[in-house]
Structure formats: structure tokens, C-alpha cells
Amino acid sequence: MKHSSILIIGTGALANLFAARLVAADVDVTMLGTWPAGLNALRRHGVRVGDVAYPVRVATDPADCVGIRLALVLVKSWQTERATGALRQVLPPNGLALTLQNGVGNREILAHYLGEERAAQGVTTTGATLLGPGHVRPAGEGTITLGEHPRLAAISHLLAKAGFDVKTVPNVASLVWSKLLINVAINPLTALLRVPNGRLLEIPPARDVMAEAVQEVVDVARVKTIPLTFEDPLAAAEEVARRTAANRSSMLQDVTRGAPTEIDAICGAVVRAGQAANVPTPVNRTLLNLVQASIEAGSRESGIRESGNRNQGIRKQETRSQEIRKLGIRKLGNQRTN
Ligand code: KPL
Numbered sequence: 001m002k003h004s005s006i007l008i009i010g011t012g013a014l015a016n017l018f019a020a021r022l023v024a025a026d027v028d029v030t031m032l033g034t035w036p037a038g039l040n041a042l043r044r045h046g047v048r049v050g051d052v053a054y055p056v057r058v059a060t061d062p063a064d065c066v067g068i069r070l071a072l073v074l075v076k077s078w079q080t081e082r083a084t085g086a087l088r089q090v091l092p093p094n095g096l097a098l099t100l101q102n103g104v105g106n107r108e109i110l111a112h113y114l115g116e117e118r119a120a121q122g123v124t125t126t127g128a129t130l131l132g133p134g135h136v137r138p139a140g141e142g143t144i145t146l147g148e149h150p151r152l153a154a155i156s157h158l159l160a161k162a163g164f165d166v167k168t169v170p171n172v173a174s175l176v177w178s179k180l181l182i183n184v185a186i187n188p189l190t191a192l193l194r195v196p197n198g199r200l201l202e203i204p205p206a207r208d209v210m211a212e213a214v215q216e217v218v219d220v221a222r223v224k225t226i227p228l229t230f231e232d233p234l235a236a237a238e239e240v241a242r243r244t245a246a247n248r249s250s251m252l253q254d255v256t257r258g259a260p261t262e263i264d265a266i267c268g269a270v271v272r273a274g275q276a277a278n279v280p281t282p283v284n285r286t287l288l289n290l291v292q293a294s295i296e297a298g299s300r301e302s303g304i305r306e307s308g309n310r311n312q313g314i315r316k317q318e319t320r321s322q323e324i325r326k327l328g329i330r331k332l333g334n335q336r337t338n
Helices: 013-024 036-045 077-090 106-114 153-161 172-193 197-202 204-223 233-243 250-256 263-277 282-301 304-326
Strands: 005-009 028-032 047-049 052-054 057-059 070-073 096-099 119-124 128-132 135-138 143-147 165-169
Touching: 005 013, 005 077, 013 028, 013 047, 013 052, 013 128, 013 135, 013 250, 036 047, 036 057, 070 077, 070 153, 077 106, 077 263, 096 106, 096 153, 106 119, 119 172, 143 172, 153 165, 172 197, 172 204, 172 233, 172 250, 172 263, 172 282, 197 204, 197 233, 204 233, 204 263, 204 282, 250 282, 263 282
Parallel strands: 005 028, 005 070, 028 057, 047 135, 070 096, 096 119, 143 165
Antiparallel strands: 047 052, 119 143, 128 135
8 A cells, every 4th residue: 555655846857767766666656847748748658667657646736736745856956946836835844855956056945945844955876868758767876865854764764665775964065065076077078078977987088077177176165164975086976977877967968958957056056166265166167168158059050949948048047046146045055954
């Protein structure tokens, strides 16, 4: 008998993969999203992984999800604020939203709207490729690390039940910055070079840029006194690239379909933190500019309709950093442990 329910916000690659694995573990999963094709496919077939389909409940209206106590936030980082509108309607006062998104600042946005007591931070290095609406391919087993929070027990139990390797650590900032380092190393370069994660390791100049970008994160984290969880940060990033070798990073999947990327919450966050801490971050700035430039160049090249979407993406990314500033969240990546 199903005895646990969870709401997954998002219909992208990780959202689908997590949904399938939770359903397989007998958890009642509701997926809430805004992508019509994704929602239609999920309604008709459930989440498809290979030939197997996992039935999920699908919602477009948060009112249909009211009362679900646990939520996993798996939308893109630039959509976090929008997701809080739904979460505010759905979650009861004793509820919890756990972000497993990429980038810095997501938990702070959740906490701003939901309260610290309903916002928890986790990170994952699990890889997943979206093959089409509601159709996902697992692309590398990763770990889930959660930042301590008084309400984590139930959601952490469900994730472990779904077969994920889950652990909890006390220092949330350390958690976020350690994952940030992996994303800085892999996502922009795979998006710019249009290669899967593992290929980066075979291209010496790409490996050099990877090392420089990682070193900047290490330098900024040191000045901000954020301890990183890896003894050898570059080796850790390379290990994730190796374990998810066949995966097309989420940023490569975004640029390929002309969708907005998370570059602002990844390299943009390093650049802003570097500015605040007086640490130069030229490589991250260049990666930020190149990813944004490549989106713009692509949009000009491929015509008016596509260009509208992509330019909108760039505007949305700019809006998000303005938004974070507007919320008065100044200590991004320097969160307290709840
Ligand atoms: O987080 C990821 C992503 O693609 O966004 C990694 C861990 C790099 C897996 O591809």
C-alpha cells in the first residue's frame, strides 16, 4: 500500500528520473509543472525510463496538490521564485520543500517566501538526459547530500527508499559550494563545446580551463571561509565527469533546445561572490559571457521565433540576479545551517 506522498515541482530530466525512482519505491508522486508537452506525456504514459512507464499524478494547478507535506524542487534555478508561488499554496505549515537544483541562491529564495523552517538544501550529482517529454534516460549514478534541517527525516527516508545514496552534512554553504564547483567545471564547457561530460577529460585545453575555473571557486570559498567537502576539488570534478561520462550536462541540454541556461546561478554566482570578496574570477566571467554570447549568437542565426525564446532566457537570467538582490539576499552561498 502506498503510504507516502511527495510533490515534485518540475518536468525536466531530473524531475522525471526522481519521480520514476520514487514511484518504483511505492511513493505516491504528484508532478506539478508548466510545460504543456511534458505534462501531456506524463498524463498519458507516466514517466518513461527505457521501456518502463511509472504512473504519476499530474497537476497544473497548485490547488490540486494542497496538503502534500513534502516537495522536491527540481525546476531550473531561474524558475525558483515562480515555484514558490505554488509551494506557498500547497505546503502546510509543517511542510518542507527540498531544493536539489544547481546553483547558488535557491534555498534562500525558498526560505524568503516559505520561511526557514520549510526550506531545505540538498545537492545531487545524479545525471539524467531528457529524451523527450516525460521520457528520461538515467546518465550516471550520483549521490544526494542534504544540509542538516530539523524536518529532513521523512524526505531523506523516501530518497533512500528510492535507492539513492543519501547522506546529511552540517554545513549547508559547504554543500552548495562543493556542488557549484562541479557545475562550474562541467556545465559551461560541455555547453560551449557541445560534448558529453566525459569528453572534457579527453581534451587537454578544456581540462586546463576546467582546472582554472575550479581554482577560482576554491579561492573564493577560501576567502569566504566556506570549507569545501573535497580534499582535491579538481579530482572530484573530474570524477563526476567520469561517472556521468555519457551524460549531456543539463546546460548542454538547455542550449541544444534553445532554453535559458543556469549560467547565472553557476558562473554568475562565482563572479558576484568573487567581486564581493575581492577575489578575481576572470575564467568564470569569461565562461559566463561565452555561454550568454553563444545563446545570443545562436538565436540571431536561427531565426525570429527561436530568437524570442532565447533572448527571453537571457533576460530571465538577468532578472534572477536582480531578483536575488531585490530580496536582500546578500550572503548567497553563505547560508546558515538550519
Ligand atoms: O549537475 C549536473 C548537470 O548536468 O547539471 C552534473 C552533475 C554535471 C551531471 O551532468
